[in-house]
Amino acid sequence: MFCLVSQFVSAQIIIEDEEEAQVVKTDSVDRTSSRKIDGVAAVVGDYIILDSDIDNTILQLKAQGASMEGVTRCQLFGKLLEDKLYAHHAIQDSIVVSDAEIRSAVDYQLQQFLAQSGKTMEELIAFYNKEDEKSFRDEMFEINKSNKLASEMQKKIIEEVEVTPEEVRQFFNKIPEDERPTFGTELKVAQIVIEPKASPENVQKAIDQLNQFRADVLENGASFRSKVVLYTDDKESIKTGGLYTLYRKKPRMVKEFRDVAFAMQEGEISEPFETEFGWHIIYLEKIRGQEYDVRHILLIPEVSQEAVNEAKAKIENIRERIIAGDISFEDAARESSDEKETKSEGGYLINPATQDYNFELTRMDPELYGQIQDLEEDEVSLIVTERGRTGNIKFKIMKVSDRVDEHVADYSKDYLKIKELALNEKRFKVIEEWQDEKIMETYIKINGEHRDCEFSSNWLKK
Incomplete structure (x- = not known):
């Protein structure tokens, strides 16, 4: 109950x-x-x-x-x-x-x-x-x-609240050696992602549908929120009627989305525009100083089975070239990966908790852990098929590197983790004093x- x-x-x-x-x-x-x-x-x-x-x-x-x-x-x-x-x-x-x-x-x-x-x-x-x-x-x-x-x-x-390098050093030095934290096994994870592309005809179909929604709201007084519930491919946002609150000083949503929203006037509905997730229209419902309440509809153009087959063949070819030694994993990611966040980094994932490349196995996202747990150092995985954040299919290959076994905290090697511990302690004291x-x-x-x-x-x- x-x-x-x-x-x-x-x-x-x-x-x-x-x-x-x-x-x-x-x-x-x-x-x-x-x-x-x-x-x-x-x-x-x-x-x-x-x-x-x-x-x-x-x-x-x-x-x-x-x-x-x-x-x-x-x-x-x-x-x-x-x-x-x-x-x-x-x-x-x-x-x-x-x-x-x-x-x-x-x-x-x-x-x-x-x-x-x-x-x-x-x-x-x-x-x-x-x-x-x-x-x-x-x-x-x-x-x-x-x-x-x-x-x-x-x-x-x-x-x-911030901490200086000197505060981090003092925080670490005051911890008795036999009480210093132990950090679990760490490694770096890289991946190459290939996503099937929709045909120009299907892209135009999505754009036309969004334009119809826009016209129906502006010309006939239809409910934008109702259209969100009925048609959006951003299923997570249905529960709020497509509503997001954007803050100028705190980036939320991808840059293309923010750029369109912050250029609008209250009550406006944008023209269709593209992000990595698909095609959108935005209704700017309310502006409160630096805060913008926006509703959006996302449509993901349909991808044909032929495009899916082509994407899978492409990543199979990339994997074969890496294993044959014709190209490094990192160069292949820069050359071919469709994942913007990791492409320029040679495919390496950034740990959202620490903002570096290292992942601690015991704290890794369970889905990610399941995909890399059996990989040896620098081994290229088999092709993984998964669904993206909006339900779109994609293919990827992965590898792990720079594995460091479980160890007691070392100031030079684990500076970023120690800094986070010091920052949390300082935040706690600030809240306590407040x-x-x-x-x-x-x-x-x-x-x-x-x-x-x-x-x-x-x-x-x-």
Whole structure:
């Protein structure tokens, strides 16, 4: 059974009593009517935490398969206090989140709730003791918005935290030799990717269809969002109606997509344009300073079986040339690979966690590990057939090199990993200091038995 974490704050009257505080929710239609909702465990700034929030958090974690061994109610309560402190100060710092993005997330969550439970919307509303679908959606909206605000506040706190080489050296030197971390076996991974190409006729067919969508919206008032749900090949974005929020200072999406979006005016729909994923049109829904809410439709031109056969023959030929010694793997990648991210790097993949070429086997993506686990040093793999991020078929060959066995951390060899550890420690201290400061200047009231918790932070302001 799935559960909602009820972290809802709306138009509320907080009645405080020495023994127990209760929340009374004012009816939005009849301001004179009210009913008891739940006991108040805590107030943090403009937010409340209900007694039931802790229970719902436990139920949700269990529903997700998380182990609750060693986790206490007080620890979960402390985490809820932290989240509300972040959310409160996000509002104080004028951090804005996209209401459209939150509403789209709620739509998707409701679809998931209905699918997982097998209930109708009416049964779901009754199960969660809500008055109607609107109040249910409103509560989910506030939950999601609060969580998003908390997340953005945390990012803001640490976004400018950096470590100098001297700080990294000092961090490493203060670790006793017998306590230094051990890094698992590492290696580099390279690949050559060949993707079948759609015919010019099929490309034009996709462009024509996008132009039809565009005209139908602009000339006939059709819903862009409905067309996303019905036609887009970006299946992941269906849950949000094709919505993405772009930030000028934080690149998201590929460059071609950003260039088109940032050149548009609010309410415009772009002409069809191409990226590595296929052909798109963008509807610029809202501009909020440096943030752009855009919806897009992606169409991937159909690829013929003949093109698939040609691509497979091409990569077979490349593999034969490498094994025969006619060309190196790296030069073959630069010459022939269709993967832009790795082509200029001789086919070498960049580890997203460390931004270098080294992958630790124990932390490698399971799918990638499965593809290279049996390869010897500099051995060229058999041809791997897989689906790309948008479902398109592609062929690739792989190799591993520069294998380094498990070893105790070495400052010169493992500098980037040690730097990341030092940075994480500094970020933790910055967040800790921020929390200590904000707790003291924020209105916080802990009620009833919750005051007996042993908190890691000074929530009781003793």
